[in-house]
Amino acid sequence: xxxxxxxxxxxxxxxxxxxxxxxxxxxxxxxxxxxxxxxxxxxxxxxxxxxxxxxxxxxxxxxxxxxxxxxxxxxxxxxxxxxxxxxxxxxxxxxxxxxxxxxxxxxxxxxxxxxxxxxxxxxxxxxxxxxxxxxxxxxxxxxxxxxxxxxxxxxxxxxxxxxxxxxxxxxxxxxxxxxxxxxxxxxxxxxxxxxxxxxxxxxxxxxxxxxxxxxxxxxxxxxxxxxxxxxxxxxxxxxxxxxxxxxxxxxxxxxxxxxxxxxxxxxxxxxxxxxxxxxxxxxxxxxxxxxxxxxxxxxxxxxxxxxxxxxxxxxxxxxxxxxxxxxxxxxxxxxxxxxxxxxxxxxxxxxxxxxxxxxxxxxxxxxxxxxxxxxxxxxxxxxxxxxxxxxxxxxxxxxxxxxxxxxxxxxxxxxxxxxxxxxxxxxxxxxxxxxxxxxxxxxxxxxxxxxxxxxxxxxxxxxxxxxxxxxxxxxxxxxxxxxxxxxxxxxxxxxxxxxxxxxxxxxxxxxxxxxxxxxxxxxxxxxxxxxxxxxxxxxxxxxxxxxxx
Amino acid sequence: xxxxxxxxxxxxxxxxxxxxxxxxxxxxxxxxxxxxxxxxxxxxxxxxxxxxxxxxxxxxxxxxxxxxxxxxxxxxxxxxxxxxxxxxxxxxxxxxxxxxxxxxxxxxxxxxxxxxxxxxxxxxxxxxxxxxxxxxxxxxxxxxxxxxxxxxxxxxxxxxxxxxxxxxxxxxxxxxxxxxxxxxxxxxxxxxxxxxxxxxxxxxxxxxxxxxxxxxxxxxxxxxxxxxxxxxxxxxxxxxxxxxxxxxxxxxxxxxxxxxxxxxxxxxxxxxxxxxxxxxxxxxxxxxxxxxxxxxxxxxxxxxxxxxxxxxxxxxxxxxxxxxxxxxxxxxxxxxxxxxx
Ligand SMILES: Cc1ncc(C[n+]2csc(CCOP(=O)(O)OP(=O)(O)O)c2C)c(N)n1
Ligand code: SF4
Ligand SMILES: [Mg+2]
Numbered sequence: 104x105x106x107x108x109x110x111x112x113x114x115x116x117x118x119x120x121x122x123x124x125x126x127x128x129x130x131x132x133x134x135x136x137x138x139x140x141x142x143x144x145x146x147x148x149x150x151x152x153x154x155x156x157x158x159x160x161x162x163x164x165x166x167x168x169x170x171x172x173x174x175x176x177x178x179x180x181x182x183x184x185x186x187x188x189x190x191x192x193x194x195x196x197x198x199x200x201x202x203x204x205x206x207x208x209x210x211x212x213x214x215x216x217x218x219x220x221x222x223x224x225x226x227x228x229x230x231x232x233x234x235x236x237x238x239x240x241x242x243x244x245x246x247x248x249x250x251x252x253x254x255x256x257x258x259x260x261x262x263x264x265x266x267x268x269x270x271x272x273x274x275x276x277x278x279x280x281x282x283x284x285x286x287x288x289x290x291x292x293x294x295x296x297x298x299x300x301x302x303x304x305x306x307x308x309x310x311x312x313x314x315x316x317x318x319x320x321x322x323x324x325x326x327x328x329x330x331x332x333x334x335x336x337x338x339x340x341x342x343x344x345x346x347x348x349x350x351x352x353x354x355x356x357x358x359x360x361x362x363x364x365x366x367x368x369x370x371x372x373x374x375x376x377x378x379x380x381x382x383x384x385x386x387x388x389x390x391x392x393x394x395x396x397x398x399x400x401x402x403x404x405x406x407x408x409x410x411x412x413x414x415x416x417x418x419x420x421x422x423x424x425x426x427x428x429x430x431x432x433x434x435x436x437x438x439x440x441x442x443x444x445x446x447x448x449x450x451x452x453x454x455x456x457x458x459x460x461x462x463x464x465x466x467x468x469x470x471x472x473x474x475x476x477x478x479x480x481x482x483x484x485x486x487x488x489x490x491x492x493x494x495x496x497x498x499x500x501x502x503x504x505x506x507x508x509x510x511x512x513x514x515x516x517x518x519x520x521x522x523x524x525x526x527x528x529x530x531x532x533x534x535x536x537x538x539x540x541x542x543x544x545x546x547x548x549x550x551x552x553x554x555x556x557x558x559x560x561x562x563x564x565x566x567x568x569x570x571x572x573x574x575x576x577x578x579x580x581x582x583x584x585x586x587x588x589x590x591x592x593x594x595x596x597x598x599x600x601x602x603x604x605x606x607x608x609x610x611x612x613x614x615x616x617x618x619x620x621x622x623x624x625x626x627x628x629x630x631x632x633x634x635x636x637x638x639x640x641x642x643x644x645x646x647x648x649x650x651x652x
Numbered sequence: 653x654x655x656x657x658x659x660x661x662x663x664x665x666x667x668x669x670x671x672x673x674x675x676x677x678x679x680x681x682x683x684x685x686x687x688x689x690x691x692x693x694x695x696x697x698x699x700x701x702x703x704x705x706x707x708x709x710x711x712x713x714x715x716x717x718x719x720x721x722x723x724x725x726x727x728x729x730x731x732x733x734x735x736x737x738x739x740x741x742x743x744x745x746x747x748x749x750x751x752x753x754x755x756x757x758x759x760x761x762x763x764x765x766x767x768x769x770x771x772x773x774x775x776x777x778x779x780x781x782x783x784x785x786x787x788x789x790x791x792x793x794x795x796x797x798x799x800x801x802x803x804x805x806x807x808x809x810x811x812x813x814x815x816x817x818x819x820x821x822x823x824x825x826x827x828x829x830x831x832x833x834x835x836x837x838x839x840x841x842x843x844x845x846x847x848x849x850x851x852x853x854x855x856x857x858x859x860x861x862x863x864x865x866x867x868x869x870x871x872x873x874x875x876x877x878x879x880x881x882x883x884x885x886x887x888x889x890x891x892x893x894x895x896x897x898x899x900x901x902x903x904x905x906x907x908x909x910x911x912x913x914x915x916x917x918x919x920x921x922x923x924x925x926x927x928x929x930x931x932x933x934x935x936x937x938x939x940x941x942x943x944x945x946x947x948x949x950x951x952x953x954x955x956x957x958x959x960x961x962x963x964x965x966x967x968x969x970x971x972x973x974x975x976x977x978x979x980x981x982x983x984x985x986x987x988x989x990x991x992x993x
Pocket of ligand 1: 731
């Protein structure tokens with residue numbers, strides 16, 4: 104008998120009542136709960152971008168909102184869309200369906216749109232009255248300056264060189280990163296009120312901090328000292344270093360003289376960059392010599408492929424012993440031992456070449472830093488910092504290539520952001536706590552049935568002949584249609600995109616649709632806890648939690 | 653199969669293309685179930701089990717029929733779970749004028765309601781009759797065949813959960829071979845329901861040459877809504893047979909209802925097709941083909957097929973041949989056309 108009519112005797116005609124009187128929620132042993140899980144792309148991004156969120160704006164065609172979302176974490180989207188090695192794409196769940204989202208291409212599209220349309224980031228915070236000194240105008244220093252500025256601080260950058268940009272100029276050739284793009288994004292940061300002093304080499308950090316009234320300092324001078332090996336040669340002028348070559352490309356009127364046949368020694372991205380640069384400068388042959396195997400090369404595979412397509416020659420399992428009196432390069436063949444490490448074989452050969460460029464990595468110039476009390480130099484000659492990016496000297500923070508980490512532009516940008524947040528709190532006498540990370544939205548959390556097939560768009564490339572002879576950009580951008588298509592391929596891993604599935608599939612109408620942009624709510628009065636909503640949520644934004652019964 | 657193909661070739665939207673809603677599509681093309689204004693023909697508080705496929709299928713179908721008729725709809729119900737769980741005296745879940753008479757006469761009652769509307773000059777009021785597979789393929793079959801034969805203006809919807817669920821899972825003529833029910837126990841040399849029995853009601857309906865026959869499933873809302881809408885645009889006798897998993901009767905997890913329905917169609921055992929005047933006019937191609945095993949395994953009613961010792965392997969192979977025959981007959985394995993929405 105109905106609960107509504109406790110006093111009415113059995114077997115008389117009752118008025119029609121609604122089943123809404125029957126609260127079936129009491130049957131439940133598990134309840135569905137909405138949650139945001141962490142998309143793998145976001146989790147993999149060294150700059151901490153919320154990629155899924157900006158792709159969602161782009162997917163709606165709101166590119167400006169998408170760009171502002173990128174800018175919350177990364178002030179250099181047009182650069183990053185070109186120079187970043189996009190670990191996000193390696194992590195992207197969509198690769199389980201067809202291919203990863205072409206995230207960097209969309210980011211680049213947004214960055215280019217911003218430059219074209221003149222979008223500017225907002226500085227919301229009120230002036231803090233605090234001053235921060237940033238040493239080094241590379242990606243890390245610029246990123247820190249930008250974030251500190253957005254937090255209301257007055258920022259001065261001091262840069263030893265004649266131009267800002269650091270490794271974005273000296274580490275990445277123009278055919279990968281056009282210089283006007285670098286300049287435009289740097290200018291935008293300066294226009295926010297960041298002061299930049301060029302040709303200002305800091306020698307005494309403590310004195311400059313004190314004299315300038317800086318409450319904190321962020322040190323980001325990078326790693327510029329080329330590592331060398333001892334290769335006996337009658338003519339030392341034949342041996343150059345990669346960073347020097349790339350530096351000269353940027354700063355001198357005349358390109359460096361490398362000759363018709365150039366040997367590059369090393370297996371990293373810089374080795375590839377120099378070999379490709381040599382080709383463009385007119386070298387007939389650019390030969391990369393590397394002591395391990397092709398698979399062991401630290402350079403990214405796609406860059407190796409591009410270099411090969413441009414005619415760069417690869418000589419792996421080879422070491423350079425000396426340059427003999429006739430000017431020939433004596434090389435020794437290596438072989439992998441049982442543990443997979445290269446060992447000399449005693450088999451020698453010669454290579455004819457005009458110059459040798461060493462691309463064996465770089466060290467940090469720590470001389471002036473070691474003088475600061477409390478600062479610790481870690482092994483490998485980098486500066487030791489705590490989890491808050493602070494060195495052993497109170498108020499002195501450091502990041503980028505000069506601290507222990509992977510040396511990429513994106514990591515540097517991420518350090519700049521992280522340091523800025525900690526500096527901000529340090530100046531305010533607080534401690535920055537990173538909000539707890541959400542659980543990862545792995546592909547096992549998704550119901551991929553609901554996504555249609557959509558292979559990724561490939562960015563057009565410059566043809567090989569022009570690549571061998573000019574410094575024009577190799578990869579072209581996406582146009583608007585392509586960018587939109589690409590953004591719409593995103594699965595929105597772990598984040599509700601209001602697809603209405605939960606609302607539709609509930610047999611008990613226990614999901615309330617709150618309207619566009621407001622997502623949904625469960626009506627626990629009627630939800631029986633069947634779990635269909637969670638099972639059919641395409642993006643894994645619902646979880647079933649046991650009831651306390 | 654051409655006209656369905658044409659309808660499927662619509663604009664290319666990636667994200668959530670097959671979901672209930674898709675905010676990238678314009679309003680007019682969005683599903684009824686995604687709308688905040690849907691009628692919720694069966695409202696909350698009904699007593700269906702957790703994860704009931706029938707409750708879901710009936711709401712899908714009637715909400716679509718309500719939209720198609722702008723609410724001018726009367727529903728007739730045969731006895732069965734749907735009737736019982738929605739109307740425990742004196743409560744009702746129905747948000748539509750609704751009548752229940754007997755187990756076996758829903759089609760006849762519906763014919764009568766339609767005749768009454770015609771006599772009263774209110775032909776804009778449309779009639780839907782609905783029943784379970786038992787009420788449709790067995791006890792109500794005579795009345796239904798008569799309704800078809802007279803071409804009465806009724807849409808009859810069968811919610812097929814492949815047994816008499818309301819009375820405790822007895823076999824019906826829609827129960828598939830090998831399924832365990834209370835009356836086909838999993839014992840003896842041929843455990844579960846035997847091969848070579850049962851009937852295919854959609855094909856029988858087609859043999860009456862009625863204007864419209866379709867199969868649908870709770871696993872494909874867009875297809876289901878489109879078919880109901882199409883049926884409501886036609887006058888005369890129409891029949892839609894909807895696949896609605898029953899977690900209790902099939903021994904499946906309540907959260908698997910839609911997944912199991914999807915697997916039934918993707919393996920070929922429950923083909924989605926439609927026919928006009930006795931001729932098949934379209935079918936939904938399989939998107940991600942699976943072996944029947946994947947469909948059978950999560951259901952306890954088929955558990956005996958996976959026990960060691962019996963001839964389960966051979967019997968699964970036989971079910972696979974049934975699925976393959978469907979795939980061939982209804983042309984289910986063609987280059988999948990992109991996205992119904
Ligand atoms: C003439 C008659 N015989 C038997 C019954 C008992 N009965 C009520 S519902 C039902 C089973 C209904 O099965 P089905 O039509 O498949 O619907 P389901 O409950 O499975 O949805 C039976 C046998 C009845 N109500 N009337
Ligand atoms: S599909 Fe979208 S949210 Fe998921 S990992 Fe790829 S880019 Fe990130
Ligand atoms: Mg039944």
